Amino acid sequence: MASDITLTVAVPTFGRPTLLERTLRSLAASRRPTEYRETVVIENGPQAGAEAVVQCVAELLPIRYMHVPTANKSAALNALLESSGDSLYFFADDDVRVEAELLCDYVRVAAQHGPGRYFGGPALIDYEQEPPTWLKAYLPASARGWEWNGPVDKVDRPVLLGFNWAAFGSDLQAAGGFDPQRGPGSPTGSTGQESDMQRRLLARGLTGVYVPSAKVWHYIPRERCTPQWTIERNYRQGVERGRITAAERKGSRAIPPTWVVKRYFGGVVKAIVAKFTSDEEKRFSAGFRRSYDRGLLAGYRSVS
Numbered sequence: 001m002a003s004d005i006t007l008t009v010a011v012p013t014f015g016r017p018t019l020l021e022r023t024l025r026s027l028a029a030s031r032r033p034t035e036y037r038e039t040v041v042i043e044n045g046p047q048a049g050a051e052a053v054v055q056c057v058a059e060l061l062p063i064r065y066m067h068v069p070t071a072n073k074s075a076a077l078n079a080l081l082e083s084s085g086d087s088l089y090f091f092a093d094d095d096v097r098v099e100a101e102l103l104c105d106y107v108r109v110a111a112q113h114g115p116g117r118y119f120g121g122p123a124l125i126d127y128e129q130e131p132p133t134w135l136k137a138y139l140p141a142s143a144r145g146w147e148w149n150g151p152v153d154k155v156d157r158p159v160l161l162g163f164n165w166a167a168f169g170s171d172l173q174a175a176g177g178f179d180p181q182r183g184p185g186s187p188t189g190s191t192g193q194e195s196d197m198q199r200r201l202l203a204r205g206l207t208g209v210y211v212p213s214a215k216v217w218h219y220i221p222r223e224r225c226t227p228q229w230t231i232e233r234n235y236r237q238g239v240e241r242g243r244i245t246a247a248e249r250k251g252s253r254a255i256p257p258t259w260v261v262k263r264y265f266g267g268v269v270k271a272i273v274a275k276f277t278s279d280e281e282k283r284f285s286a287g288f289r290r291s292y293d294r295g296l297l298a299g300y301r302s303v304s
Helices: 017-029 050-057 073-084 102-113 169-174 193-203 227-248 258-274 280-303
Strands: 007-013 036-044 063-068 088-091 096-098 117-120 123-127 165-168 207-210 216-220
Touching: 007 017, 007 073, 007 102, 017 036, 017 050, 017 096, 036 050, 036 073, 050 063, 063 073, 073 088, 073 169, 073 193, 088 102, 088 169, 102 117, 102 165, 165 169, 165 193, 169 193, 193 207, 193 227, 227 280, 258 280
Parallel strands: 007 036, 007 088, 036 063, 117 207, 123 216
Antiparallel strands: 088 165, 096 216, 117 165
């Protein structure tokens, strides 16, 4: 079945040419299976040097540049799906480096299972500067590392990270493509265009397959693992959860569910109490909770 698969590597990028080159050189140094077709760099938003980087590494691997004027990651991925047709797509980001056998591992596992499944691997972290140990517990999985602990052939939750997963184009198109209202550049400010897609794939009866050998290392600059960044990121997570809650709710959405209201005001009380403690982590924890609650309500109202 492997001969029926073509592999396309998708690398959306926005304003980070130096990191992009690091990612592309990592891909070029990895082993490419015979099913490999091309790597496509999709620059979304203002052009900021990605095309020159692609030209620089063109002699190292088959690669193509696309430009999508809208600064929206989901729009960029949808443009790729429309231009490249059916393929097995491996989705990276412009700030990762990959295990040498990663592309071969994805093709091997995809050949075993075929369309109707999607695939993902673990994430390790390259910190520019190690964050405080206490803060790591609050960071999102993308900034602290992730692996799946369940059965490898039954990933039944939308947990695969957006910079290390793969799916067949036919399944992605059947699920409606990526939602431009989610992810980087979205007007709602929410996270989660990949987890949203995985939810829709699961709803269509697909399940994920974990590929433990398909490792990537995600680069985290010092400014993306500070207390302030973590709180701001948690707000966006709340927005995403609020949008999901509103979409799932039956009947009128004018008034948020009782649990949302109780959580919101409970967080207000915790934040007030935390102001009187000298414990740095307790103060942070209250602000972290409060940021999520504010995002939850804002996300709910954005759909209502």
